[in-house]
Amino acid sequence: MDCLRAFLAKLQNWQRKVNAGNVAMFNNHSTVLDENEDHLLDPSLKTEITQHLKSLESKLKKYFPEFEEEDGKLVGNPFSGTLDIAIIPNDVQDEFLDLKNDSAAKDLYEERSLTVFWCSMYQSYPKVSEIVLRVLLPFSTTYLCESGFSTLLHIKSKSRNRLDVDPDMRCALSVTQPRISRLTERKQCQPSH
Template sequence: MDCLRGFLAKLQNWQRKVGAGNAAMFETLSAVLGENEEDCLLDLLLKTEITQHLTSLDSQLNMFFPEFEEEEGKLLRNPFSGTIDITTIPSDVQDEFLDLKHDSAAKDLYEDKFLNVFWCSMHQSYPKVSETALRLLLPFSTTYLYESGLSTLLQIKNQSRNRLDVDPDISCALSETQPRIRQLTEKKQF
């Protein structure tokens, strides 16, 4: 969420700069504008188009990643912090959260593992708290997977290759398993 907030702040800064006629943050555009000495400044139509695109990107990101409460973020980032206000946590989760907060084995695991691995491993012991935390983590991974899948589909299904059944192709393209071409070819006869 911190990275997202930082990027949204950059988008607003870029909008401000484009409004002032500065396109330095867009390297390719700056290079093209730098080649044409007479067109060095952004014209009004280009400023408007860039600003509209940046505004659209801002609204799309806000739609995909809605802002969550800061207290929920504290619970997610560090459940062992002393600054978490117990009254902000849902009442059906409070007792389980207090058990987790005082579990030294869980604290050791928290210090050794990545955040998502820690919360997944806590699902057996503290299901309500981990479900609350994982619900906050889930939109990032699912949105990424959705966007990468859509991008892969667009690459596979183009005009020169427009088969209706893309399931086998997209499964192969999205799989993280590396093919063992050498092993497969060694088993074939010439």
């Protein structure tokens, strides 16, 4: 969330700079303007860039809604004294209090990274860990999309550009392992004449 907030602040700063006629943050466009004799940004282009930056900002806010600061405290440091127990769902509060008073878990928290700590706590404290892991792992579904594009690029090349990739992609992206030996057992060899 810190990186996202920083990027949103940069977008707002860029909008302010573009409205003032400064496009130094866009290297290629700045170079073109420097080569131009009048060094002025076209008003219609200024409007278009500003609208694009506003659109990008609204899309980011839509896809990554701001979570409460208290949720961040639970994820960042469950052993903090300033963490309010009331923000945690009622059915998880007892488990959270067990975790908060577990000295072995606190030692593990200090030794390991945040994600490794919460993954290791999943067996002992599943309800609390599930809440935290949902915050820590919001992009798990993008892996499937990325692997799909990667597979498509591998299958469909310049020499195979007219290929219907749907069946091949389905096989390549399937998590089911083919049982080749079982399939071959069911087939009968061609008898000789």
